[in-house]
């Protein structure tokens with residue numbers, strides 16, 4: 001263990017043990033484990049963003065207006081109330097979405113804040129499990 005050589009990473013310029021370097025196909029050069037980890041984390045985020053886009057609702061049919069949308073939402077909300085008992089959905093990044101009005105906002109599970117949807121005041125039940 002005494003004769004491990006430290007070399008500078010091509011990417012971040014940190015000094016790391018040479019035997020921990022890998023040739024990364026994305027960077028097309030030898031990079032340190034930190035850089036690989038960092039890259040993979042960024043890929044995760046990209047993936048989440050892509051997933052989020054895929055989840056977006058399909059385009060509305062022609063003639064669809066906001067009233068229809070509201071009726072549709074209220075209808076879905078009623079069904080949801082029966083089946084799940086709460087109207088909020090975890091949408092990631094520490095945010096939840098109110099399924100009554102569709103408003104997405106930050107919610108702290110630990111502090112139980114806010115205690116209702118800031119848009120339509122739909123109360124968030126403390127024991128709701130997201």
Ligand SMILES: [Zn+2]
Nearest residue numbers: 009012032035
């Ligand atoms: Zn590096």
Ligand SMILES: [Zn+2]
Nearest residue numbers: 098101117120
């Ligand atoms: Zn709401």
